Amino acid sequence: MNTVYLVDAVRTPTGRYNGALASVRPDDLAAHTIRELLARTPRLDPSRIEDVYFGNANGAGEENRDVARMAALLAGLPTSVPGVTVNRLCASGLEAVIQAARAIACGDAHITVAGGVESMTRAPYVLPKSDRPFPAGHAEVYSTTLGWRMVNPTMDPQWTVPLGESAELIADKHKISREQQDEYALDSHRKAAAAQEAGLFDAEITPVAIPRRKGEPVVFGADECVRPDASLEAMARLKPSFRTASEARWGSPPAGGWGRHRHRGQRVSPQRWRRRPPSRRRSGPQGRRP
Numbered sequence: 001m002n003t004v005y006l007v008d009a010v011r012t013p014t015g016r017y018n019g020a021l022a023s024v025r026p027d028d029l030a031a032h033t034i035r036e037l038l039a040r041t042p043r044l045d046p047s048r049i050e051d052v053y054f055g056n057a058n059g060a061g062e063e064n065r066d067v068a069r070m071a072a073l074l075a076g077l078p079t080s081v082p083g084v085t086v087n088r089l090c091a092s093g094l095e096a097v098i099q100a101a102r103a104i105a106c107g108d109a110h111i112t113v114a115g116g117v118e119s120m121t122r123a124p125y126v127l128p129k130s131d132r133p134f135p136a137g138h139a140e141v142y143s144t145t146l147g148w149r150m151v152n153p154t155m156d157p158q159w160t161v162p163l164g165e166s167a168e169l170i171a172d173k174h175k176i177s178r179e180q181q182d183e184y185a186l187d188s189h190r191k192a193a194a195a196q197e198a199g200l201f202d203a204e205i206t207p208v209a210i211p212r213r214k215g216e217p218v219v220f221g222a223d224e225c226v227r228p229d230a231s232l233e234a235m236a237r238l239k240p241s242f243r244t245a246s247e248a249r250w251g252s253p254p255a256g257g258w259g260r261h262r263h264r265g266q267r268v269s270p271q272r273w274r275r276r277p278p279s280r281r282r283s284g285p286q287g288r289r290p
Helices: 026-039 067-074 089-105 163-173 178-197 232-236 245-250 280-286
Strands: 009-011 051-055 083-086 112-116 208-210 218-220 273-275
Touching: 009 026, 026 067, 026 112, 051 067, 051 089, 067 083, 083 089, 089 112, 178 232
Parallel strands: 051 083, 051 112
Antiparallel strands: 009 273, 112 273, 208 218
């Protein structure tokens, strides 16, 4: 088995839902980070990249078909460089890195690009086709932003519990109170704000230039989801997303289960990493140390 190294990693800033990156296509976000990754390794001949792996959990909108291949082409990689998109839902980007590393370890490749891309802000609505022509009545439109849609009617309901509801069931099982969640979230925001202030994220972030109808593009270069002014008092005023206030504090899940997850400061984001894991014998000649 070959030894696998991560040579470099780069990402866009994290954007809020309907935030600074709302006007940017996901395939453009992916291509932007690939271009930056190549610019940081000028001695690498792009034609030596043997595959591009991307994770994507939606696949219903502008990132449909094979976004890894689309991003590679948009980034200017040769048409000889293939791309494959994988879906393991929230772990899709990690799965892409694992598959790229496995290919190198097994000797199937020596230099790859791996990462993930998502933009839930730009996720479309979908209208299923009827199984018969000219149906009467109303049609149902599904939002593809988050969660299950067009579920197989034979599927057991417990297999399609949304993330928020499953988080609530875990909180009930382990008796995690709202106050504990607020304290944990506040500590997380404070650490992220301190790291941002100290410039600890600067080396991994590539700013995104966002065009405007008039004037110069706006450069977006810092994570948008970090809240330096977060407080326990402000968090306590947030309404639960899946339960009423009384249920969130005192309730227990009924037989069907429901949720209390509040997404406390967490944002659905188009943040994406690009990692290139080469084998040891190929990393040296490119002028990079693993």
